[in-house]
Amino acid sequence: MNSIIVLAVLGMLTMFLGITNRKKWILPVIISGLVFALIANALEWNKNTHYYNDMLVVDNFSIAFNGVLFISTILVLMFASTYYRTVERPLEDVYALMIFSLVGGVCMTSFGNIVMLFIGIEILSICMYVLAGSKKFDLASNEASFKYFLTGSFSTGFLLLGIAFLYGATGTFDLVKMNTYIFLHANELPLYFNVGMLLVMVGLSFKLAIAPFHFWAPDVYHGSPTLITAFMATTVKIAGIAAFYKLFSSCFISVLPLWTTVLSVFAALTIIIGNVTAIYQTNMKRMLAYSSISHAGYLSLGILAMNNFSKNALLIYTLAYAVATITAFGIIILVRGSRNNDDINTFNGLAKTNPIMSFALTISMLSLTGIPPLAGFIGKYFIFTSAIESGYLWLVIIAILGSALSAVYYFKPVIAVYMKKGEWEPVVGTPSYKFIIILLIVLMFLIGIIPNTFVLL
Amino acid sequence: MESISNIVQYVPLQQYVIFCIALFCIGVVGVLIKRNALVIFMSIEMMLNAVNLLLVVFSVYHNDPAGQVFVFFVMLVAAAEVAIGLALLVLVYRHTHSIDVNFLNKLKW
Numbered sequence: 001m002n003s004i005i006v007l008a009v010l011g012m013l014t015m016f017l018g019i020t021n022r023k024k025w026i027l028p029v030i031i032s033g034l035v036f037a038l039i040a041n042a043l044e045w046n047k048n049t050h051y052y053n054d055m056l057v058v059d060n061f062s063i064a065f066n067g068v069l070f071i072s073t074i075l076v077l078m079f080a081s082t083y084y085r086t087v088e089r090p091l092e093d094v095y096a097l098m099i100f101s102l103v104g105g106v107c108m109t110s111f112g113n114i115v116m117l118f119i120g121i122e123i124l125s126i127c128m129y130v131l132a133g134s135k136k137f138d139l140a141s142n143e144a145s146f147k148y149f150l151t152g153s154f155s156t157g158f159l160l161l162g163i164a165f166l167y168g169a170t171g172t173f174d175l176v177k178m179n180t181y182i183f184l185h186a187n188e189l190p191l192y193f194n195v196g197m198l199l200v201m202v203g204l205s206f207k208l209a210i211a212p213f214h215f216w217a218p219d220v221y222h223g224s225p226t227l228i229t230a231f232m233a234t235t236v237k238i239a240g241i242a243a244f245y246k247l248f249s250s251c252f253i254s255v256l257p258l259w260t261t262v263l264s265v266f267a268a269l270t271i272i273i274g275n276v277t278a279i280y281q282t283n284m285k286r287m288l289a290y291s292s293i294s295h296a297g298y299l300s301l302g303i304l305a306m307n308n309f310s311k312n313a314l315l316i317y318t319l320a321y322a323v324a325t326i327t328a329f330g331i332i333i334l335v336r337g338s339r340n341n342d343d344i345n346t347f348n349g350l351a352k353t354n355p356i357m358s359f360a361l362t363i364s365m366l367s368l369t370g371i372p373p374l375a376g377f378i379g380k381y382f383i384f385t386s387a388i389e390s391g392y393l394w395l396v397i398i399a400i401l402g403s404a405l406s407a408v409y410y411f412k413p414v415i416a417v418y419m420k421k422g423e424w425e426p427v428v429g430t431p432s433y434k435f436i437i438i439l440l441i442v443l444m445f446l447i448g449i450i451p452n453t454f455v456l457l
Numbered sequence: 458m459e460s461i462s463n464i465v466q467y468v469p470l471q472q473y474v475i476f477c478i479a480l481f482c483i484g485v486v487g488v489l490i491k492r493n494a495l496v497i498f499m500s501i502e503m504m505l506n507a508v509n510l511l512l513v514v515f516s517v518y519h520n521d522p523a524g525q526v527f528v529f530f531v532m533l534v535a536a537a538e539v540a541i542g543l544a545l546l547v548l549v550y551r552h553t554h555s556i557d558v559n560f561l562n563k564l565k566w
Contacts, residue, residue, distance in 0.1 A: 115527055122534045129541050139552045143561045146545050150497060150558070153538050154488055157504035160531060161481055164508050164524075168474075168515035173523055192474065223563075 001051050001058055003041040003066055004106050006033065011099040018092020026090050027081055030099065031074055038070045050112065054174055057112035064315050064456050065109040065242040072234040072322040073102055076227065078436040079326075082429040083227040083333045094134050098231060101127030105239035109246070114163050114173045117243055121159070121207060124239060125152045128232060132224040144223025151206065151216040159203025165196025175250045183254045197252060197259055201266075204247075208240040210300060211270040214293045221289035226336055229285060230329035233292045234322040241299045245314060249306060256306070264304055264395055270297030271402040278409045284332055284342045287409055288325065291368060294406060295321050298383055298399055305386040311457040313382035319454060320367065320375035320447055327364035327440040330433075331357055338427050347413050349422030357427065358417045360437045365410040367444050370403050375447035382451075465517045473514040480507035494546050494556040498539060505535045 010033035017026045041063055048059050077098070084091055104127065107120025129152060133145025167173060169190050170181045182189065202213065209217035221229050252259060274294025281287040299321075302314040334357065335350070336342045351358035367376035380403060384396045447454060484507060487500030509528045516524025546556060553560040 115523075115530060118527075119530060119534070122537070126534075126537055126541055129545065133545055133548060136548060140563055142545070142548045142552060143563055146494075146549050146558075146561060149538075149542050149545055150488075153501050153542065154485075154504075156534075156538070157481070157484065157501060157508065160505060160508040161511070163527075164511040164515065167512065167524055167527075168519075171515075171519040171521055173527065 001049065001056055001110075002044065003037045003070075004103055006037040006040050007099055007103050007106065010034070010037065011096045011103070014096045014099060015092050018090045018096070021090060023090040026092060026095060027077065030095055031077055034070055034074050034077070034099075038067060038074075041066045041070065054112040054176065055116050056107070056110050057175075058110050060457055061246065061311060062106075062110035062242070065238060065318070066106055068238050068315065068319050068322060069102060069105050069109070069235055071319075072238065072326060073098065073231070075323070075326045075436070075440065076231045076234065076329075078432060079230070079330045079333055080227060082330075082337070082433050083225075085337075085430065094131065094228075097127045097131050097134075101131070101235065105235055108239040108243040111243070111246070112175055114166070114175070114178075114247075117247060118159065118163060120239075120243070122156065124236060125156070125207070128152075128236060131228045132220060132232070134228060135225045140223040141225060142223075144220045147216055147223075148220040155203050155206030155213070158199050158206070162196045162199030162201075162203055165192040165199065169193035169196060175247070179251050179254070182251065186254055189255075194258055197255075198262060200247070201259060201263065204240065204244050205266060208237060208244065208296050208299075209293050210266050210296050211273045211293065212266070214270065214273065214296075217293055218286050218289040221292070222283060222286045226285065226329060226333050226342070229288075230326055230333075233288065233325050233329070237292065237296065237299075238318045238322060241296075241303070241314060241318060244300075245303050245311070248303060253306065260304055263300060264392065267297050267300040267304060268395060268398050270294065270300065271399050275402045275405045275409075278406070281409065282343055282345075284328075284344050284347070284413060287344070287412075288328060288332075291406065291410070292325065294402060295368075297402070298380065301387045301392065301395060301399060302383045304392055304395070305383075305390040307386055307390050309382070309386045309389070312455045313379070313386045315457060316375075316447070316451060316454050317379035317383050320379035320444075323440055323443050323447065324364040324367040324374075324376055327360050327437070327444070328368070330437060330440070331361045331364075334427050334429050334433070344412055344416055345420075345422075347416040347422075348420035350417045350424050353424045353426045356434065356437060360441050361417060362414050363441050363444055365414050367448070369407050369410045373445070373448040375444045378448050378451040462517045462520075465514065470514065470518050474511065477507045477511040477514070480510070492557050492559050494549075494558055497558065498542055498546075502535060502539070505531060 044058050050057050101124050104120045104123025111117040129145055129149045132148050133142055135141035170178045172178050206213040271294055274290050278287050278290035302310045332342050339346050367374035370376045370380040387396050481504050484500045484504035488497050512524045512528050
């Protein structure tokens, strides 16, 4: 709750800084504000406070996921000065929208009432529609934002119909009351309860790009400005998966067989479609979009597992995924800045003149594949063990085959960087660029080597 | 003078649910087959309004005001969404001089 207040104030402050044209101040103020929000968030640890008639319930689960959200936003914003180095104006609108969308993300991780979940999703999505189109004079960006808007509001309709049916079946929006009602009346629930639950699942799957509702993701990720894509690929996914887990673990745990079958089919489809389609991509951003689809599949394994350890598994997986994805996008930002192109061939021969960048790209790709001792391996290990514990062995086999397949496309840019020939001058980012890249590499190793420090829940 | 909630209950719940689902499906079909962006917006609005009606009916039958309050949230969000959507449509129109969504085919693999 405190973090929502800090973020809302920070967003308004950002806009005021833009009005008074203080371009130099804007990023330092935002990043220190986000650090402040991170601290305000951490101070509520173990307190388990309820606000406004249980509309917001801040427990350790939400605090941990808020932490991942804030950290990944800070990391994305560190690249902002490099990405926008040719832009003259202060860009307060873009930054403010990013911060306001975080408010939505916080609502999604800490809701205690389905109304709050809906509001959170909408705050996050509406800001994202605008951010995706923030490159106003670029047709690709306009198209991406328009497609995102159409599919997003279409899925909102499904989510709402699902919520209405759930309300009709149980007579309440409150998670605790709904859970008690479902637990007591598990055998006499009307048909539209099942329909409602599945529709809510479909609505959330749209937002998370889980197959067969993933078709918008590649276009949107490709067309949006790269910095925004990095933000979208991390924040929306983290907040969405947290909301998904929180809703289904707190409400529908007593009717497991009704939804696990559907979700396990979705998860298997997502892993297969995401990994197979990614192999054929020649564009780096599009490939990462398909990779993010397949990661949504692995994450839904964590939701299916629904045991004591799956919360931690999801937390570590999201953290590992966020760090690796942000690193990859950070490299794309710089490459695109000097070549104005993000095809995989553009990366040819980067390693000779830019060793650190190439190393970071390699590490992030290896981490996304899940090679030990990197962060991605630990994330996958936790998710898969917790899924096996709950008896989803067949799904884990599909997931492992999928990750083996993913090596094919994750190694493409690595091969391009080290083996292929190409002319590259040393690319220079802003002074902070090298620092943040090294920080990200260290983080990826750190999460992989001492994962138990991050086991919080 | 009968209260409005009694009047609503003249019609059985089943029929309201069927009507709302029909309205929702018309909206879905509209989004899927129409190529004019404004008509798509209208269809989305129709989906949301079907949900609103359903929420009101359920709230009357459960004798619980929460559903009706939620309708206001939905309306608010729908208004915000349309505002954003029309702004995005203007941006697209400046490039393509058309509001046909088939023109949006630059991003493909």
